[in-house]
Every structure is written in C-alpha cells, then in structure tokens.
Amino acid sequence: MDPVREVEGRAYPFGLKNVDTDIIIPAHWLKTISREGLGEGAFEALRKDENNVFDRPEFAGAPIIVAGDNFGCGSSREHAAWALLDMGVKAVIAPSFSDIFSGNAFKNGILTVALPQAAIDRLMEVAETDPISIDLENQTVTTPFQDRFTFEIDPFRKHCLMEGLDEVGLTLERDSAIAGYEARQTGEMPWYAKGTALSA
Amino acid sequence: MASRPRTLYEKIWDGHLVERREDGTCLIYIDRHLVHEVTSPQAFEALRISGRKVRRPELTLAVPDHNLPTTARLDEKGHRIPIADPQSAQQLAALESNAPEFGIRYFGATDIHQGIVHVVGPELGFSLPGATIVCGDSHTSCHGGIGALAFGIGTSEVEHVLASQTLLLTQSKTMEVRVEGELSPGVTPKDLILHIIGTIGTAGGTGHVIEYRGKVFEEMSIEGRLTVCNMSIEGGARAGLIAPDEKTFAYLKGREYAPKGEDWDRAVAYWKTLKTDEGASFDKSVVIDASTVEPTVTWGTSPEDTVSIGGKVPAPESFADPSKQKAAQASLDYMGLQPGQNMSDIEVQNVFIGSCTNSRIEDLRAAAAVLKGRSKAPGVKWAIVVPGSGLVKQQAEEEGLDKVFIEAGLEWREPGCSACLGMNPDKVPPEERCASTSNRNFVGRQGPGARTHLVSPAMAAAAAVTGKLTDVRDLS
Numbered sequence: 158m159d160p161v162r163e164v165e166g167r168a169y170p171f172g173l174k175n176v177d178t179d180i181i182i183p184a185h186w187l188k189t190i191s192r193e194g195l196g197e198g199a200f201e202a203l204r205k206d207e208n209n210v211f212d213r214p215e216f217a218g219a220p221i222i223v224a225g226d227n228f229g230c231g232s233s234r235e236h237a238a239w240a241l242l243d244m245g246v247k248a249v250i251a252p253s254f255s256d257i258f259s260g261n262a263f264k265n266g267i268l269t270v271a272l273p274q275a276a277i278d279r280l281m282e283v284a285e286t287d288p289i290s291i292d293l294e295n296q297t298v299t300t301p302f303q304d305r306f307t308f309e310i311d312p313f314r315k316h317c318l319m320e321g322l323d324e325v326g327l328t329l330e331r332d333s334a335i336a337g338y339e340a341r342q343t344g345e346m347p348w349y350a351k352g353t354a355l356s357a
Numbered sequence: 358m359a360s361r362p363r364t365l366y367e368k369i370w371d372g373h374l375v376e377r378r379e380d381g382t383c384l385i386y387i388d389r390h391l392v393h394e395v396t397s398p399q400a401f402e403a404l405r406i407s408g409r410k411v412r413r414p415e416l417t418l419a420v421p422d423h424n425l426p427t428t429a430r431l432d433e434k435g436h437r438i439p440i441a442d443p444q445s446a447q448q449l450a451a452l453e454s455n456a457p458e459f460g461i462r463y464f465g466a467t468d469i470h471q472g473i474v475h476v477v478g479p480e481l482g483f484s485l486p487g488a489t490i491v492c493g494d495s496h497t498s499c500h501g502g503i504g505a506l507a508f509g510i511g512t513s514e515v516e517h518v519l520a521s522q523t524l525l526l527t528q529s530k531t532m533e534v535r536v537e538g539e540l541s542p543g544v545t546p547k548d549l550i551l552h553i554i555g556t557i558g559t560a561g562g563t564g565h566v567i568e569y570r571g572k573v574f575e576e577m578s579i580e581g582r583l584t585v586c587n588m589s590i591e592g593g594a595r596a597g598l599i600a601p602d603e604k605t606f607a608y609l610k611g612r613e614y615a616p617k618g619e620d621w622d623r624a625v626a627y628w629k630t631l632k633t634d635e636g637a638s639f640d641k642s643v644v645i646d647a648s649t650v651e652p653t654v655t656w657g658t659s660p661e662d663t664v665s666i667g668g669k670v671p672a673p674e675s676f677a678d679p680s681k682q683k684a685a686q687a688s689l690d691y692m693g694l695q696p697g698q699n700m701s702d703i704e705v706q707n708v709f710i711g712s713c714t715n716s717r718i719e720d721l722r723a724a725a726a727v728l729k730g731r732s733k734a735p736g737v738k739w740a741i742v743v744p745g746s747g748l749v750k751q752q753a754e755e756e757g758l759d760k761v762f763i764e765a766g767l768e769w770r771e772p773g774c775s776a777c778l779g780m781n782p783d784k785v786p787p788e789e790r791c792a793s794t795s796n797r798n799f800v801g802r803q804g805p806g807a808r809t810h811l812v813s814p815a816m817a818a819a820a821a822v823t824g825k826l827t828d829v830r831d832l833s
C-alpha cells in the first residue's frame with residue numbers, strides 16, 4: 158500500500174450528510190471481480206445531475222472529498238472504499254464517519270479526517286476555488302489562506318498509514334511467530350498440515 | 358490455563374493461538390480455507406497487486422457454487438455450455454484462473470467433486486474435527502457439525518488468510534444450547550434448529566459461539582449435525598459446534614483428504630479429547646425440551662418467525678415488543694398472510710430442496726421417501742431438487758432417488774447454491790410462495806418479492822405432494 162503522509166490538492170466540495178455506501182457505490186456494481194474500475198460507478202446516481210461536483214472539470218482527479226456528517230453509513234461493503242480509491246481519492250474530511258467505513262477506508266489506505274462542522278463549512282468555501290492540504294505527521298489541515306485545523310487520529314492507524322502498512326503486511330511481520338506455530342503443528346498434529354496435498 | 362475446565366470452543370481457540378496482542382486481540386491460525394467465486398476475486402487481485410503469494414496453498418480449496426446455473430453444464434458433444442449472465446461468467450472465470458495461478462486445488466463446474474463449499478468440505482474430509490475453518494460465506498458455521506470451529510469472513514479477511522494463514526480475532530463468549538429428552542418420530546434436525554432459533558431469536562447468540570449438547574445430538578447423524586450447525590448464524594452466533602464422537606470418526610474415515618494410517622490413529626486419539634470438560638462453564642445457557650418440538654415452518658421474513666405446522670399465523674399484537682409487532686406486520690404484508698390462518702392451509706407454488714443446509718444424501722433420502730409413488734400437486738408450478746455436490750448426486754443416482762423425484766414430477770439438477778439466494782437463474786417469481794429447505798427467508802432472498810417458508814426436506818416433499826404446507830406425518 159502507498160504510504161500516506163501528505164495529501165494536497167483540490168477537494169470536492171461535496172458537503173452532503175449521511176452519505177451511505179449505496180450512494181458511494183450502488184449494489185449493482187458488487188458482482189465485479191476487481192477493485193479497479195469501480196471509480197466509474199462511484200456516486201453514480203448523483204452524477205446523473207449534470208451540475209454534480211464530481212464531474213466539474215476543475216476537480217478532475219481531486220484527491221480529497223469534503224463531506225457532511227456520518228459519511229459511509231449503511232452496508233459493510235468494502236467496495237465503497239475501493240470505488241473512492243479508484244477515482245483517485247486519498248482522504249475524506251467530514252464531521253464524522255461510520256465505523257465500518259472508516260475501518261474499510263483505513264484498510265485500503267484512505268485517510269479519514271474528522272473535523273468540527275465549522276471547519277467543514279470553511280473548507281467547503283475554500284475548496285470551491287483553492288487547494289487544501291492535509292499533513293498527517295502534524296495532524297493538520299491547512300489552506301492557502303492561513304486556515305489551520307488540527308485533527309485527532311488513532312496513533313496505530315497513523316503509523317500504519319504513514320508507513321504504508323496494511324493489515325496483511327503487519328501480520329506478515331509476525332512471520333516468525335506464525336512459522337513457529339506451523340512447525341509445532343506439523344510435529345504434533347501433522348494431519349492438519351497436509352490438506353489437499355494428501356490427495357488419493 | 359490447562360488446569361481450568363474448558364469448553365470445547367475454548368480448547369480449539371487455545372490450540373490455535375499464535376500470539377495474543379496487548380489489546381487482547383489474538384492472531385489465530387487457520388487450518389482450512391474454502392474459497393468460492395463471489396467473495397474471492399478482489400482478494401486474489403490484492404495479492405497480485407502487492408506481489409504476495411498464498412502462504413499454504415494446500416490448506417485452501419476452491420470451488421464455484423453461488424453463481425453457477427444448475428441446469429446441464431455440458432452439451433451433447435460434451436462441450437461446456439457458456440454461462441448467460443456476463444457478470445457471473447466473469448466471476449466464475451476469475452476463480453478458474455486464480456486457483457491454478459496461486460497453486461490452489463480447484464474443482465470446476467463439471468468435476469464430480471464440485472458442489473456447495475459447505476457440502477464439499479466435510480464430504481472430502483477436508484474439514485476436520487478440532488480445525489479452524491473459514492470461508493467468505495456466513496454459513497461456514499456448518500462445519501461445526503463435525504466438531505470444527507468454523508465461521509464466515511469478508512473479502513479483506515479472505516486476503517488476510519490467503520497471505521498469512523491467520524486472522525486477527527477477539528475471543529467470543531460461550532453459549533450452551535442443551536436439548537433434553539428425545540425428538541418425536543417424524544421430527545428432523547431441521548425442525549429442531551428452526552425451533553431453537555424461534556426460541557432464542559436471531560440475536561440470541563450474538564457475540565457467542567454455540568455448543569449444542571445433549572443426547573439428541575449424540576444420536577443425530579453427521580448430516581443432521583451439519584444442518585443444525587449451519588443455521589447457528591441465523592441464531593446470531595458466529596459459529597456452532599457439536600463435539601466429535603465415534604459417528605464423526607466413522608463419517609470421515611477413508612475420505613479423500615482425511616488423515617490416513619498412523620496419522621489417522623493419532624488424530625482420533627486427539628479428537629477424543631475434544632469435548633467440554635466436566636465443570637466448565639458457559640456464559641449463557643438455554644435448555645430446550647426435545648419432546649415439545651414439532652415439524653416446524655416459518656411464517657415471516659426472519660428465521661426466528663417459526664411455528665409448528667399445526668399452528669396458526671400469529672397476530673402482530675401477540676408479540677410483547679413493539680418493534681417486533683411492527684416487524685411482524687411488515688412480514689405478514691410481504692408474505693401475503695393473515696393472522697389466524699392455519700399454517701397447513703397455506704398453498705405453495707414452488708418447492709426447493711437443496712442448499713448447504715439440506716442437500717446431503719440423507720436429506721435427499723428423506724424427501725424421496727415421501728415422494729415415492731406420489732406425484733407433485735397440480736398447483737405446484739416449479740419443484741426442484743438440487744444435490745449439494747457431484748458426489749451426493751452420484752450416490753443419489755446409484756440409489757435411484759433421481760428417478761423417484763423425476764417420476765413425482767420434480768426436476769433433478771446439477772449441484773450448486775441454486776434457489777437459496779437470487780444470484781443465479783434459479784429464482785422464485787414475485788409474490789409466489791416457496792417451501793424451501795434453505796436457511797434464510799429474508800425479503801427478496803429467493804428473488805425479488807419471493808415468499809419463502811423454511812422447512813425440512815421431508816416437509817418440502819410433503820408440500821410438493823399436497824400443494825400446501827403439510828404435516829408430513831399426516832401423509833403416511
């Protein structure tokens with residue numbers, strides 16, 4: 158996974174509250190085989206409106222979304238995070254997030270930044286015309302107009318994001334413990350270790 | 358730790374602990390991983406992108422089931438018949454190429470070993486007592502019937518297991534469902550588990566792993582135990598377990614991936630220790646009197662909406678909880694039922710005998726015993742029997758069960774998940790009813806607007822004969 162230290166660039170001034178996973182990626186996109194390409198289905202229903210923020214040319218490839226309360230509520234589908242990632246989003250700033258979504262976002266290297274509504278209102282304004290930058294190391298969101306907001310983040314998640322460590326990567330760092338278990342099991346209970354290698 | 362009396366779940370958990378982290382989460386070793394076409398493509402893709410390999414390919418088995426049509430798979434010339442739905446075809450093709458790419462044993466659509474993951478695992482001896490077993494499907498709890506700790510996982514966990522053969526988990530609480538006494542004649546394991554879910558509710562087991570205990574389970578066949586554990590998830594539990602015993606060992610002995618020779622003897626000696634110790638305590642305990650269990654059916658859209666076949670559709674007001682009253686009303690509206698209707702007056706237009714709950718040989722025998730010499734009622738438009746695997750199909754055909762079904766006017770299909778869920782062409786039409794041996798009666802589960810009544814295989818067969826939900830004991 159790519160490390161996330163700073164995210165800088167244009168931000169979609171989205172602002173909608175209670176954006177559920179069905180809005181992020183509708184159910185008919187779930188019968189897919191790839192995480193890639195889901196960006197095309199992201200916010201599909203909203204994009205039918207020709208004035209939608211996601212298709213405004215000045216925001217093409219913007220890495221940040223500024224959204225309203227309770228972003229990512231609804232189902233647990235991991236496709237929501239994959240869809241955002243595929244459209245180039247690396248961070249979402251909102252007053253709050255659903256737990257499952259922020260977990261899925263984290264697993265996929267997307268930074269979720271929670272800031273009070275007043276800060277969101279200001280960022281919505283700036284985003285219309287100017288870039289925003291997020292500094293994960295110092296836990297700040299800044300604008301070219303000297304705005305500076307600080308945010309909280311779980312230290313473990315911060316570490317993982319900054320180093321580009323995903324959960325699988327972290328577990329694989331425990332390789333010696335896993336290998337130790339396997340050696341013990343192969344000795345004491347070899348029948349579990351054989352699996353399909355034991356074909357007739 | 359070893360001196361304290363432990364439950365079966367705790368023994369299996371302790372036996373698979375790789376490491377405990379400071380926050381209490383545990384890295385748990387996974388012995389067996391079953392993979393199907395729907396929840397695996399993105400997991401394999403992630404491995405490919407990150408350049409990771411499958412840590413222990415021999416501990417994973419891949420088989421398509423959810424999307425696969427159950428109609429003929431080969432044409433007269435022996436060529437594979439293409440799959441009409443392009444997205445299903447794509448998911449199936451992805452599994453077919455991912456498995457060999459990562460060195461995983463794969464049984465394709467026309468292989469005799471193909472079938473529903475939860476039927477294939479135990480019948481090949483791939484699933485073993487005392488093992489930890491996972492699959493990207495919530496009914497993985499099924500494998501608890503042979504004494505394994507088995508539960509469903511999501512796509513990112515599928516990736517985690519493929520890469521590391523472990524999962525990060527927190528230990529569940531323990532729950533005992535003790536069934537006392539004996540089941541009456543004509544009452545099956547499916548009736549019992551429906552009755553249990555009706556008693557404990559769909560949240561009854563939340564946060565717990567259930568162990569089913571009592572003489573009823575000791576006397577129950579392995580197929581029956583798999584049926585019971587399969588639906589643990591409907592009772593809110595992540596997994597269900599029944600301690601392995603001589604019946605389990607006899608069932609597994611000689612199966613393709615079951616241990617052989619000296620390994621077998623050592624394994625059995627170990628498996629015999631896999632029972633809850635005298636004096637071990639459960640966090641929660643429920644006692645059920647077996648003699649009160651009747652052939653059981655569902656009336657609503659939640660698996661806890663159960664009633665005996667001699668009963669009536671309940672009135673929403675009969676529930677104490679106001680939110681349950683509302684849910685019951687919504688269920689009745691969806692199901693097109695009135696309070697006070699006799700369950701045995703409800704007409705069905707469809708019958709589905711299959712799914713990982715009830716598609717094993719014993720289930721098919723039970724249905725065939727009812728259907729032999731009888732025929733489908735004219736009001737039943739669609740009735741299909743879908744064996745759980747190619748091996749079950751073969752055995753059923755050797756026993757002539759397929760002929761019994763066909764002569765009674767039912768269709769005999771190829772193995773797969775079929776009408777258990779509306780993901781493949783086998784669907785129940787809107788506003789029609791189905792007597793179904795599957796495990797979920799959710800809104801739209803068998804197709805948009807479909808009305809599902811969960812029943813046992815014998816009861817599904819009886820419904821096919823009379824065209825109504827019927828007490829199978831009245832037929833004989």
Ligand code: SF4
Nearest residue numbers: 496712713774777778
């Ligand atoms: S038969 Fe139904 S419950 Fe079982 S694995 Fe298939 S879809 Fe899931």
